[in-house]
Structures are given as C-alpha cells and as structure tokens.
Amino acid sequence: xxxxxxxxxxxxxxxxxxxxxxxxxxxxxxxxxxxxxxxxxxxxxxxxxxxxxxxxxxxxxxxxxxxxxxxxxxxxxxxxxxxxxxxxxxxxxxxxxxxxxxxxxxxxxxxxxxxxxxxxxxxxxxxxxxxxxxxxxxxxxxxxxxxxxxxxxxxxxxxxxxxxxxxxxxxxxxxxxxxxxxxxxxxxxxxxxxxxxxxxxxxxxxxxxxxxxxxxxxxxxxxxxxxxxxxxxxxxxxxxxxxxxxxxxxxxxxxxxxxxxxxxxxxxxxxxxxxxxxxxxxxxxxxxxxxxxxxxxx
Amino acid sequence: xxxxxxxxxxxxxxxxxxxxxxxxxxxxxxxxxxxxxxxxxxxxxxxxxxxxxxxxxxxxxxxxxxxxxxxxxxxxxxxxxxxxxxxxxxxxxxxxxxxxxxxxxxxxxxxxxxxxxxxxxxxxxxxxxxxxxxxxxxxxxxxxxxxxxxxxxxxxxxxxxxxxxxxxxxxxxxxxxxxxxxxxxxxxxxxxxxxxxxxxxxxxxxxxxxxxxxxxxxxxxxxxxxxxxxxxxxxxxxxxxxxxxxxxxxxxxxxxxxxxxxxxxxxxxxxxxxxxxxxxxxxxxxxxxxxxxxxxxxxxxxxxxxxxxxxxxx
Numbered sequence: 022x023x024x025x026x027x028x029x030x031x032x033x034x035x036x037x038x039x040x041x042x043x044x045x046x047x048x049x050x051x052x053x054x055x056x057x058x059x060x061x062x063x064x065x066x067x068x069x070x071x072x073x074x075x076x077x078x079x080x081x082x083x084x085x086x087x088x089x090x091x092x093x094x095x096x097x098x099x100x101x102x103x104x105x106x107x108x109x110x111x112x113x114x115x116x117x118x119x120x121x122x123x124x125x126x127x128x129x130x131x132x133x134x135x136x137x138x139x140x141x142x143x144x145x146x147x148x149x150x151x152x153x154x155x156x157x158x159x160x161x162x163x164x165x166x167x168x169x170x171x172x173x174x175x176x177x178x179x180x181x182x183x184x185x186x187x188x189x190x191x192x193x194x195x196x197x198x199x200x201x202x203x204x205x206x207x208x209x210x211x212x213x214x215x216x217x218x219x220x221x222x223x224x225x226x227x228x229x230x231x232x233x234x235x236x237x238x239x240x241x242x243x244x245x246x247x248x249x250x251x252x253x254x255x256x257x258x259x260x261x262x263x264x265x266x267x268x269x270x271x272x273x274x275x276x277x278x279x280x281x282x283x284x285x286x287x288x289x290x291x292x293x294x295x296x297x298x299x300x301x302x303x304x305x306x307x308x309x310x311x312x313x314x315x316x317x318x319x
Numbered sequence: 320x321x322x323x324x325x326x327x328x329x330x331x332x333x334x335x336x337x338x339x340x341x342x343x344x345x346x347x348x349x350x351x352x353x354x355x356x357x358x359x360x361x362x363x364x365x366x367x368x369x370x371x372x373x374x375x376x377x378x379x380x381x382x383x384x385x386x387x388x389x390x391x392x393x394x395x396x397x398x399x400x401x402x403x404x405x406x407x408x409x410x411x412x413x414x415x416x417x418x419x420x421x422x423x424x425x426x427x428x429x430x431x432x433x434x435x436x437x438x439x440x441x442x443x444x445x446x447x448x449x450x451x452x453x454x455x456x457x458x459x460x461x462x463x464x465x466x467x468x469x470x471x472x473x474x475x476x477x478x479x480x481x482x483x484x485x486x487x488x489x490x491x492x493x494x495x496x497x498x499x500x501x502x503x504x505x506x507x508x509x510x511x512x513x514x515x516x517x518x519x520x521x522x523x524x525x526x527x528x529x530x531x532x533x534x535x536x537x538x539x540x541x542x543x544x545x546x547x548x549x550x551x552x553x554x555x556x557x558x559x560x561x562x563x564x565x566x567x568x569x570x571x572x573x574x575x576x577x578x579x580x581x582x583x584x585x586x587x588x589x590x591x592x593x594x595x596x597x598x599x600x601x602x603x604x605x606x607x608x609x610x611x612x613x614x615x616x617x618x619x620x621x622x623x624x625x626x627x628x629x630x631x632x633x
Contacts, residue, residue: 253462
C-alpha cells in the first residue's frame with residue numbers, strides 16, 4: 022500500500038504547507054545578488070509605469086520648436102523629432118510594455134496549459150494531433166510569423182498578442198502534456214477516478230496544481246522575450262500604432278533621425294535593456310530557488 | 320535508427336504541410352478579392368473574371384489548395400505581384416547576403432562562446448564562472464535590434480569606424496560592413512553557446528575515460544582539448560543548428576537597421592507594398608529551412624544518444 026506516501030506527496034503542495042516555504046524562498050531569492058538586482062530593475066519599471074501621466078507633460082503633445090533637444094531640467098531625457106518629451110513617452114511605454122508582456126504571457130500560459138492537459142489526459146489520437154499542432158506552431162520563425170499575421174490583421178496590439186500566443190503557447194503545452202502523462206497513472210489520480218471524479222475535475226483540481234510550478238517559472242523567464250517581441254514589432258511598425266508611445270516605436274522614430282540626435286534612441290533602448298535584464302535575472306534566480314531540477318540542466 | 324529517421328522525417332513533412340495549409344488559409348482570409356487587388360480598381364468585370372480563371376480563383380477551395388501544394392512541389396512559389404518575376408528567383412538572389420550575415424553571426428557566437436564556456440567550466444564555482452554566467456545571461460536577454468541600433472549609433476555615427484549602410488563591394492569592403500550586423504545578430508548566441516558548453520564539459524569531465532586520461536598523467540590542457548572538448552562540443556553544434564533558423568528570421572532587424580539587402584529586407588519591403596506572393600514565398604522558404612535545420616539537429620542528437628531514438632521509435 023503506497024497510499025500514505027501519496028498523501029504525503031499531495032500534502033507537500035496543499036495550502037497548509039505553502040506559506041512557510043514561500044517566505045524562506047523569498048529570502049533566498051533576494052539574497053541572490055542577481056535576483057535582488059533583477060527585482061530592483063523590475064520595481065523600477067513598475068514604478069515608472071505607475072508614474073506615467075504624472076510628469077505634467079502629455080506623451081503625445083507636439084512641440085516642433087523644441088525638437089531634438091538633449092536632456093535638461095524640463096526634458097529629463099530630451100525630446101524627439103516632433104518635440105515630444107521623451108521621459109514622458111518612456112514612462113507611458115513602460116505601461117504598455119508591462120501590461121502587454123504580462124497579459125500576453127498569461128494568455129499563452131492559459132491556452133498552452135489547457136491544451137497540454139487535454140493532450141496528456143485525453144485519448145491518444147488527440148494527443149498526437151495536438152503535438153503536431155504544437156510542432157507546426159513552433160516551426161514558423163517568430164519574425165516571419167509576425168510579418169504574415171500583420172499583413173492580414175493590420176498592425177495592432179492584438180496582432181502582438183496573437184504572435185506571442187502562437188510563439189509561446191506550444192512550449193507550455195508540451196511541458197504540461199509531459200508532466201500530465203507522468204502523473205496520470207499515479208495512485209492519487211487513480212483513486213480520484215475510482216471515486217467517480219470526472220475528467221475535467223481531475224485535470225483542473227488534481228493534475229494542474231501538481232504540474233503548474235515549473236511551467237510558471239518558464240513563463241516568467243519568457244516575459245523578457247515578450248517585451249522584446251512587442252518592442253521589435255512596434256519598431257517594425259507592426260505593433261502599437263502611433264501616436265501611442267511604445268519603446269519600440271520611440272526607437273524607430275529615433276532611428277529615423279539618428280544623425281540629428283542620439284537621445285531618442287538612447288531613451289527608447291535603455292528601458293528595453295533594463296526591463297529585459299530585470300526579468301531575466303529574476304527568472305534565473307526564481308528557477309534556481311524553486312526548481313533545482315531545471316536549474317541542474319543549465 | 321532508420322525507423323526513428325523515417326518517423327522524424329514524416330513529422331517534419333507533416334509540420335510543413337500544416338504550415339502551408341495555414342498560410343493558404345491566411346492568404347484567403349485577407350480581405351478583398353486578390354484579382355481585383357492585382358488588377359486595380361479600374362479593371363473591367365470581364366478582365367477580373369478572366370484573371371480569376373487564369374490563376375484558378377474560380378475553382379473550389381480544396382482544388383485551389385491542391386494546386387497550391389502541387390506548384391510548391393515543383394518549386395513554383397508564384398510571381399512577384401509588381402514585377403511579374405518568379406518569387407523563387409527573387410528569393411534566391413537575396414539569399415546569399417542573408418547567409419553571409421548568418422555565417423558571420425555564427426562566428427561571432429562561437430569564438431567568444433567557446434572561450435567563455437571553457438573558461439567557466441575550468442573555474443567552476445569561482446568568480447570567473449559567476450561573471451561569465453552573468454555575461455551570458457545578459458547578452459541572451461537583450462533584443463538583437465536594440466543591440467543593432469546601439470552599435471550603429473556608437474561605431475558608425477559617433478566613432479565612424481564602420482560604414483552605416485549597404486553590403487559593400489569587393490571582399491574587404493563586404494567583410495568590413497558585415498562586422499556590426501553580425502555582432503548584433505550573434506551576440507545573444509555567445510550566451511547560449513557558453514552555457515551549453517559549460518554544462519556539457521562539466522558532464523564530460525566526470526566520464527571514466529577522462530579520469531583514466533588524468534590517471535595517465537596527461538596535462539589538463541591536453542585532456543581538455545583532446546578528450547573533453549571534442550565530445551562536449553557536440554550539443555553546442557545542435558544548439559547552433561537551431562540558432563541558424565532564429566538568426567535567419569532575426570536578420571530582418573539587422574538588415575533594416577544596417578540597410579543591407581537580404582531576405583529580411585525583401586519581406587519587409589514586400590509587406591509595405593502588399594506584395595503577398597513574395598511575403599508567403601519568403602515565409603515558406605524560411606520555415607522549411609527552420610524545420611530542416613531542426614530535423615538535422617534532432618537526428619544528430621539521436622545519433623549521439625540512443626535513449627532518444629528508442630523513446631520515439633517505441
């Protein structure tokens with residue numbers, strides 16, 4: 022009888038055991054200098070996003086007389102080709118970058134994990150079909166996919182969202198599937214089934230909590246990639262439409278007038294670097310802290 | 320091995336077929352009548368009808384899809400909507416410039432990547448290891464186009480060490496102009512190469528044959544370069560194989576920022592001018608390339624690691 026052992030496995034992930042483990046893990050996370058630095062950079066970006074709109078300047082207000090100015094007390098990061106205040110635009114861009122990257126990653130996660138659960142728990146033919154779909158979705162290069170999608174839908178935030186889901190969901194789906202396959206015949210699932218639990222209940226109440234941890238970490242590590250996708254698409258004119266400020270479009274405007282002034286490019290690029298580094302450092306530290314199994318693979 | 324090879328090949332073909340079907344569906348989902356788009360608003364109804372018949376738009380959708388597959392198998396990717404030239408010929412004329420760029424990027428990734436990976440593995444747990452790990456992670460996370468623009472700003476505009484635009488004439492000029500775009504595209508892969516190499520060297524160091532070599536009193540350098548690195552480098556080759564596919568698509572940014580000719584620039588311009596046959600042709604070509612490279616990488620892994628092929632064949 023291996024039931025007690027299974028009960029113990031289950032209790033490791035139940036609500037009662039969590040708080041203590043989480044507190045010590047957080048301490049471990051920030052005691053890692055890289056993790057602390059990552060967290061700091063992200064907090065900086067979040068504060069920037071929250072401050073958007075409180076600088077007293079309008080991110081889209083044109084002021085051609087003041088164009089291509091260097092940093093000054095009035096314009097902390099200078100002005101762009103239309104005389105817009107770059108600092109205000111960068112803050113507004115932070116709001117878009119953060120909401121979009123976290124929102125899109127969450128959407129990809131939900132879709133990927135549900136498909137993966139179904140593939141892992143459902144019939145064999147459905148599993149094979151879904152695997153094929155995952156493979157096909159993963160095999161189109163990201164930039165090409167973005168270009169084709171935008172040709173159809175026109176440039177928009179939704180196009181960015183769609184690209185992120187298609188690029189990232191298959192990886193989460195595959196992970197969820199593999200993990201589901203690994204525990205679907207374990208005793209506590211068998212026990213549930215023999216008690217008459219339905220497939221949906223088993224998948225979401227029993228399988229999901231046991232497989233979601235590592236997938237969440239991988240998703241967190243994907244956020245900087247998504248920030249890059251959003252900025253890259255907006256840089257190519259395929260994402261956020263002007264005059265809405267996105268870091269990518271600030272960069273593109275600056276790139277077009279690079280010989281006039283370096284400040285727009287510096288202002289557009291720095292926040293991208295700060296945010297991607299922040300999320301990457303934090304993601305690495307998270308992985309090392311919570312999932313020694315993945316960490317061992319690096 | 321053969322069973323595995325066939326299965327994997329079948330999977331690759333299926334994946335490409337699905338991508339083609341999705342592409343076909345996308346072309347048809349584009350709003351507006353392709354015939355009218357091609358002929359312009361002033362074309363008469365008869366002309367549009369004749370054009371539809373000529374390119375097969377009047378046939379049932381499944382027949383159209385079948386024709387699409389058949390022409391692809393013949394290597395016919397359609398004709399440029401503006402110039403009327405075959406898309407395949409246009410793509411092949413732009414391919415070399417992109418391939419030079421990818422080759423340059425691989426060089427940028429491999430040389431420092433192998434150096435850093437070896438260094439980190441030899442000094443495992445030390446400050447050097449820690450610093451290389453931070454460098455690897457940092458270059459991996461910054462998007463290539465941001466690096467490209469900063470390189471352009473610093474080395475072309477401010478310092479004027481490198482020309483800012485074009486692919487150049489003659490070997491030396493071409494190489495000179497290849498430096499910054501290759502750096503921009505390859506920098507991230509230094510991190511991937513260094514990481515994977517470090518891990519596989521550490522794994523290899525524990526193998527019995529390395530211990531035997533050490534017991535025979537061979538020097539650490541000799542052990543590293545003659546025994547460990549020869550085997551440990553193999554997973555790196557696989558990673559680079561996957562990297563080639565990514566670089567091919569990332570080339571769009573490097574080609575736009577440095578105003579170089581190439582597949583990426585071609586697709587981008589084609590989208591601006593709504594030249595759909597060129598867009599779909601280029602996407603198809605890069606996807607097939609991507610799938611092929613991944614297939615090759617998987618086969619290399621299977622060839623090296625029997626566990627993988629047994630898992631899949633079983």
